[in-house]
Amino acid sequence: MKSLLKLTSRKISLRHLLIIPFVLQLSAAVGVTGYLTFLSGRESVGRLASQLRQEMSSRIEAELNLYLESPYQFNHINAASLAQGQVDLQNSQNAAQFLRQVQLSPFIYASYCGDESGEYLGVYRPADDRFAPPGMWVSNAASEYDLFSYDIDVNGNRQALVEVGNPYDPRQRPWYKSAVETGSATWGEVYSDFLTGLPTLTASEPVYDANDRLIGVCAIDVKLPQEFRQFLANLSIGQTGKAFVMERSGTLVSSSTDEPITVQQGDRITLIQATESTESLIRETAHFLKAQFGDFSDLTEAQQLDFSLNQERQFVQVLPLQNDRGLDWLIVLVVPESDFMAQIHASARTTFWLCLLTLGATTLSGILIARWVARPISQLGRASQLIAQGNLDQQVDIHNIEEIDTLGQSFNQMAGQLRQSFTELEHINQTLEARVEDRTAELKAANDEINLLNEKLQEDNLRMGAELNVARQLQQMILPKEQELNQIPDLDIAGFMEVATEVGGDYYDVIQRQAGVLVGIGDVTGHGLESGVLMIMAQTAIRALAAANDAAPATFLNAVNQVIYQNVQRMSPGKNLTLSLLDYRDEQLWLTGQHEEVLVVRADGNIERVDTIDLGFPLGMVDDITEFVAQVPIHLAPGDGIVLYTDGVIEAENDQQQLYGLERLMEQIQHYWQQSAIEIRRAIIADVQQHIGDRAVLDDITLVVLKKVNEPSTNNPPITRL
Incomplete structure (x- = not known):
């Protein structure tokens, strides 16, 4: 009761209760009206900003297309002329056609054009000045394939020699290679020209004869000139808005500001990243887009976004500029909300002062009304205090005001109901305590059962871990040992296998037979216990058949498949195994079975790639693969060799999700090929592990290196042949 009295003493008076809600309601109504008006204005600003961003980005896109369309038309003309023999790269005395194109477009x-024989002819502008006299580039047999620069007259005729440059092979240039690889017209990446410092990119197109044989490639070097930056600056992008164009890599191509977009790095001029712009609005917008999408390459369609910079909302429009010629840029506009909101904020301030004036007048009128109403109610309040003190038999007898009298009667009824409620509440409390005790006992029993289950689960986990460890050790035990490989005459062989989990699904083996040496490599789909068991089955079946039958691998490959197929149907339907076998006999190597490409490395380091897709079929998918099995011979001279691998090598990923790749593998092979097989293997595996770094290994990694030596070693101990 004392706490109830204390709580009662803290209640506000009726006078305040009549004034404050009325004032608050009025303030809320006025505030909500003003806020909704503000939101409506802001929504209108948003629509206006959206329309402005769409219009501006479309204008920028149209302007860029205007700049970048003519190079393709000129390339098409040059390609047709080269295909028809109208451009003579061997006896280049005139380049009028190239000259007109350079003069027509600022x-x-x-x-220029280059052909498959390494000859090259083109016209260039020496500096970023459309009125500067152009020059001619020539590289052909007459110039001994060095790059000669000549003056030319107004008709494109060659004049005096200006400079003799270094050897120049157009076939090795990026513009030539990219056109040949794509087989169609394409754009290169944007780079900063060394002489002008302007963003430059190259459009190239391959040229074919009537029999679809490659003749050469024609190309155009294009600069995004100062006129385009001026076009961006002249756009009405609010008062402080900015527009910029960047590549998917984040390289800044152009912007509406006069900031330098290149940086000197030694003797090279490179373009800056948009995230490194000196303009804070461009820099922070680029950071926002990168944080929003993770990578600029994920921006595949037009986006309208907004973000906060210095506690101010920024409207952003992103429009991808893409075509089927390899061009992939992003057009970005950013406009601060403050460019549109000045008038809205002025209206909000006016509304605020009007609300304050209305609130003052309402408060004064509320005080007068509250005093008139509160007098009779205060009498009822004293009677309520007696009831609050616990005197529930208190009778309230108040007259004068009908509503107050009704309120007194309600208090009397409430007192009787409170007495009844207190009695019922006591009974409920007793019942609830009994239920709590019962429930506590049930929870304790359930907790004991859970503890027992947890202990059993820990024991099961320990047992499963031990079983997987045994399976992994078993896999390692059946791999060829280094001392076994060293005993094979005429061949230097080294192998490596690392599993992604406790048990892997990769397979490799080297089997010494009466007729020669059998080398196998394979990959079971997936990894883990089932894949590891299937790998052991395959290894056992191949060794058993090789021991029982000295025929060529192509003969018993189908028998291996039948064993694998029957066991797969029992174990895990859907599993299969790619497998290639190399049978070395009489100084000749026979390859059969379908797996990754086989790399044949010659003594001088040249690599030949052998596709195995037509030499077999995945094992375990069908019961008979006889019709799919074929074999090809590979001759190995002294110093030649073979490199076998599984997809875990070339598909190894680093933290940036970049694959190791076949090209990098071949580079490592060529670099270390003059060393022994085990040194080659160690170098390649070290390079793969360096590429992976701290990232977890996602797939089994297997590598086999085989080299034919000049003469077999006479110091090796005798070999037990199967």
């Missing part, structure tokens, strides 16, 4: 820096 942002075309150079126009």
Whole structure:
């Protein structure tokens, strides 16, 4: 009761209760009206900003297309002329066609062609000046394939020699290679021209004869000139808005500001990243897009976004600029909300002062009304205090005001109901305590059962871990040992296998037979216990058949398949195994079975790639693969060799999700090929592990290196042949 009295003494008076809610309601109504008006204005600003961003980005896209369309037309003309023999790269005395193209377009820096024989002809503008006299580039048999620069007259005729450059092979240039690889017209990446410092990119197109044989490639060097930056600056992008264009890599191509977009690095000029712009609005917008999408390459369609910079909302429009010629840029506009909201904020301030004036007048009128109403109610309040003190038999007898009298009667009824409620509440409390005790006992029993289950689960986990460890050790035990490989005459062999989990699904083996040496490599789908068991089955079946039958691998490959197929149907339907076998006999190597490409490495380091897709079929998918099995011979001279691998090598990923790749594998092979097989294996595995770094190994990694030596070693102990 004392706490109830204390709580009662803290209640506000009726006078305040009548004034404050009325004032608050009025303030809320006025505030909500003003806020909704503000939101409506802000929504209108949002629509206006959206329309402005769409219009501006479309204008920028149209302007860029205007700049970048003519190079393709010129390339098409040059390609047709080269295909028809109208451009003579061998006896280049005139380059009028290239000269007209450079003169017609102020942002075309150079126009040129190169052919498959290594000859090259083009016209270039020496500096970023459309009125500067152009020059001619020539590289052919007459120039001994060095790059000669000549003056030319107004008709494109060659004049005096200006400079003799270094050897120049157009076939090795990025513009030539990219056109050949794509087989169609394409754009290269944007780079900063060394002489002008302007963003430059190359459009190239391959040229074919009537029999679809490659003749050469024609290309145009294009600069995004200062006129385009001025076009961006002249766009009405609010008062402080910015527009910029960047590549998917984040390289800044152009912007509406006059900030330098290149940086000097030694003797090279490179373009800056948009995230490194000196303009804070461009820099922070690029950071926001990168944080929002993780990578600029994920921006595949037009986006309208907004973010906060310095506690101010920024409207952003992103429009991808893509075509089927390899061009992939992003057009970005950013406009601060403050460019549109100045008038809205002024209206909000006016609304605020009007609300304050209305609130003052309402408070004064509320005080007068509250005093008139509160007098009779205060009498009822004293009677309520007696009831609050516990005197529930208190009778309230108040007259004068009908509503107050009704309120007194309600208090009397409430007192009787409170007495009844207190009695019922006591009974409920007793019942609830009994239920709590019962429930506590049930929870304790359930907790004991859970503890027992947890202990059993820990024991099961320990047992499973031990079983997997035994399976992994078993896999390692049946792999060829280094001392076994060293005993094989005429061949230097080294192998490696690392599993992604406790048990792997990769397979390799080297089997010494009466007729020669059998080398196998394979990969079971997936990894883990089932894949590891299937790998052991395959290894056992191959060794058993090789021991029982000295026939060529192509003969018993189908028998291996039948064993695998029957066991797969029992174990895990859907599992299969790719397998290639190399049978070395009489100084000749026979390859059969379907797996990854086989790399044949010659003594001088040249690599030949052998596709195995037509030499077999995945084992375990069908019961008979006889019709699919074929074999090809591979001759190995002294110093030649073979490199076998599983997809875990070339598909190894680093933290940036970049694959190791076949090209990098071949580079490592060529670099270390003059060393022994085990040194080659160690170098390649070390390079793969360096590429992976701290990232977890996602797939089994297997590598086999085989080299034919000049003469077999006479110091090796005798070999037990199967």
